[in-house]
Amino acid sequence: MRWSQSFLPTLRESPAEAEIISHQLLLRAGLIRKLAGGLYTFLPLGLRVLRKIEAIVRQEMDRAGALEVLMPCLQPPEIWQQSGRYVTAADVLYHVQDRAKKEWVLGPTHEEVITTLAAGEISSYRQLPRNFYQIQTKVRDEIRPRFGLMRAKEFIMKDAYSFDVSDEAAQVSYQKMYDAYTRIFARCGLQALPVEADTGVIGGNLSHEFMVPAATGENEIVYCESGRYAANIEKAVSQGPLIPTPKTGPGPAPEQFPTPGVQTIDHLAAPPYGVAPHCQIKTLVYIVQSQPVVVLLRGDDQLNEAKFAVALGSNQFRPATAAEVFALLNAHPGSLGAVASTLKTPLNPLYADAALRGAAGMTTGANADGFHLRHIELDRDIRVTHWVDLRTVKAGELCAVTGAPLKIRRGIEVGQVFKLGTKYSETLGARFLDETGKQRPAVMGCYGIGVTRTLQAVIEQCHDENGIIWPPSVAPFVVCITPLSVVHGSPVMTLAEKIYAELSAQGIEAILDDRQERPGVKFKDSELVGFPWRVAIGEKSLAKGEVELKRRGGELMAVKADQAVARVREAVRGGGGGLG
RNA sequence: CGGAGCGUAGCUCAGCCUGGUAGAGCACUUGGUUUGGGACCAAGACGUCGCAGGUUCAAAUCCUGUCGCUCCGACCA
Known part of the structure; x- marks a missing residue:
């Protein structure tokens, strides 16, 4: 071309x-x-x-x-x-x-x-x-x-x-x-890193996503450096929260205390209350097919909605409005709880995250605005109907497979495989x-x-400050032939044409930059577009009987003019992945 | 759908606050000088200022509506 x-x-x-x-x-x-x-x-x-x-x-x-x-x-x-x-x-x-x-x-x-x-x-x-x-x-x-x-x-x-x-x-x-x-x-x-994935609304029971690590990726990948565990954060599990859930019990009976104006986990964690987030129970209300569903998590955990969807068997849910919440629990968000004695009628279903199992000495909302309850024991005070892993894994938690700390990075999902079943x-x-x-x-x-x-x-994944660096396998052209001056019949142009013709005849995809442009423009453009190899032919080097062969993002090599085609062929064929 | 920002020349943007002849750089055309890392000089062409309505003697500029684009969130095989 x-x-x-x-x-x-x-x-x-x-x-x-x-x-x-x-x-x-x-x-x-x-x-x-x-x-x-x-x-x-x-x-x-x-x-x-x-x-x-x-x-x-x-x-x-x-x-x-x-x-x-x-x-x-x-x-x-x-x-x-x-x-x-x-x-x-x-x-x-x-x-x-x-x-x-x-x-x-x-x-x-x-x-x-x-x-x-x-x-x-x-x-x-x-x-x-x-x-x-x-x-x-x-x-x-x-x-x-x-x-x-x-x-x-x-x-x-x-x-x-x-x-x-x-x-x-x-x-x-x-x-x-x-x-x-x-x-x-x-x-x-x-x-591309294969990671365990949620199957979402497509259904099925086994899935992997192929992720290209990139800061701009739309997905979060939880992985263990051993390479033995990697999962989309929607699916990822760990050994549990780094700070264990308090489980001493039996303890004192639930006790209501005033918390005027407290509406967040952080507020309750601050003085004068000083209730650590992991000792709080977060109460969320969702509407699933017009019915309210309550979900309990530790105060320092986030609900993983993908896991919740799997538990529900449906992705058709949304957070309840403040009015819907009040109708159910008689209190506003910030003072909500699922303690049986504070409910008009038992909650069914009532989902709780597995990290709360056996928890004791917890604090949660009293279903009365401006009040919370302390000394809550899950098994004694709350009638959970579904215990499920619903929390979002955090970086640093221990890998369920290897016990090593998990890391989190972003990735671009380029492929996904599903086992669908029937x-x-x-x-x-x-x-x-x-x-x-x-x-x-x-x-x-x-x-x-x-x-x-x-x-x-x-x-x-393959670029630098000057432009794209195509892997040769997908490059639009593998080599760019760059005569530094375009004068028909000149030694420079004649050689450029000859190299172009010979490479093309040998099936090597070459583009000949025959534009009447200054060398700087041609160099910038060839690097921007990202051809893996460039052969520059100019009067100076040609006077020494040489041309210049340069790998994109790599070293410059002086090559004898009559060996240029052979050297390019060698470079292209032997160049491998070209990721340099 | 909620929040934020932006729509002016092919591209990047200024002008808008404080209404009064529509601008710059790059790109483009022509001529000349240049020619190893995005040249220079001269001349030129390129605009329904997103669109519609309103206010005004006068709107790119102010007001209302609308469409489009971008980002954050929600959402997403």
């Missing part, structure tokens, strides 16, 4: 709309342009990178035995009603109407479609296992698109769906995808006859990779 014939609109300054470095570089390097919030056009070089990533994904999916298909983006709402996600995934569904006023939805994902296909086509255990995948544009009504391609209304995803005869067989399919994902991200030059095959009728002639639902798994997000994650 000749630079002058391509379309590579680089920007010296970054547009105000871009906040994070990878978004800025996508725009500055001329890879994408915005049409509207969360909607982007891929320009020629951005598309080349996208195609490279897609090719890696295809190769690894094919290698793992998955079969490529292509499903419709426009889908009938009926299959969503059948699976139940017309309600549970309602927020992300776009609805459209045709001229007959018939409703359709735009596919945010394709479990319903592929399961409908399997329902019609797979009838025997002899046809299993099968794993279908596609690389396709997904459309989701994101509440807040942000960070360029990271969270967009429309994005390209690779999604795969496996069908197996049994749970054991499904586990094999799951592991194949897990391994394929590990290879895919490694080949893209990414360090939720979709049952609701959508994907059943087969086993070898005994018995009808059984297929055991499913689903596996996603955010292809466009992966592209941006590579930039987020």
Whole structure:
């Protein structure tokens, strides 16, 4: 490709709309342009990178035995009603109407479609296992698109769906995808960490997310430095709070004391009260399907809403309003409690975090504004109906696997694998006859990779102050040939053309910067766009019979002009990951 | 949806408070000088000041509404 014939609109300054470095570089390097919030056009070089990533994904999916298909983006709402996600995934569904006023939805994902296909086509255990995948544009009504391609209304995803005869067989399919994902991200030059993940509204019982560590990531990862434990914070567990819960008892009976104006844990912890947060019980009220549900936690803990959703079996809940709280407990937030003797009627259900088990000598609200109760013993004074792990793990707590202190860092989720079970095959009728002639639902798994997000994650991880540093495997071009003056027929230009032609003939993707620009502009641009290698050809070095070979972000090498092609080939072929 | 901020040339922004001929840098066009790290000189082109309404002799500027963008939160396979 000749630079002058391509379309590579680089920007010296970054547009105000871009906040994070990878978004800025996508725009500055001329890879994408915005049409509207969360909607982007891929320009020629951005598309080349996208195609490279897609090719890696295809190769690894094919290698793992998955079969490529292509499903419709426009889908009938009926299959969503059948699976139940017309309600549970309602927020992300776009609805459209045709001229007959018939409703359709735009596919945010394709479990319903592929399961409908399997329902019609797979009838025997002899046809299993099968794993279908596609690389396709997904459309989701994101509440807040942000960070360029990271969270967009429309994005390209690779999604795969496996069908197996049994749970054991499904586990094999799951592991194949897990391994394929590990290879895919490694080949893209990414360090991606598999972490245990919550399965969310998609359902299922086992899931891992592949996270690219980055300060700008939207997820928090809890991990043990041993490498033996890592989990999304929504799922993470530890050995428990660093400060143990007081459990001495039996002690004195509950005693009410005045706490005028106290509405927060911190306020009650301060003088004159001095009740340490871990000796307080936090009482939260949520509304689940119009019914109030009370949750108890230690005062120094935060409710993990993902864990709560798992406990409820639903993500359809919200915090109660002050009025709803008052109707239930006869007090306002700040003075709430679940002590049986302060209740009009027993609370059912009443959830409590496992860290409170056996707690004694605790303090909680008295369900009378301006009063609290001390000397509370959980087992004696509060009628808990559900004991569950509901707290959010904190950095420094001890790993449940190794006992070492846990750390927390942020990450970008580039892929997720789920073991789904039979939720979709049952609701959508994907059943087969086993070898005994018995009808059984297929055991499913689903596996996603955010292809466009992966592209941006590579930039987020591979850049310096001058621009992108593409791993060679996904670079738009592997080598940029930079003649420092562009005069047709000059020795410099003749050599540049020759190197360009020879590299191209050998299948090495080269871009020839034949623009009439000053050397500084060309150097800046080639580094901004991030080509892994650059061959600079100028009169000074050519007078010594040399050209300059430079690795992006690396060392400059003088190379004999007649060896330039061979040296580039060597560098490119031997360059490996190129993360330098 | 709640909170905050921003919409002026292709990009980055000034002008708005205190109403009175719409600006700068970069980019673009032409000519010239330059040519190893985002050149210089000269000339030029580029604007419904997001949109609508209102106040006023007069609105980029003040008021109201609306749309869009960004950030925080909520939300999210």
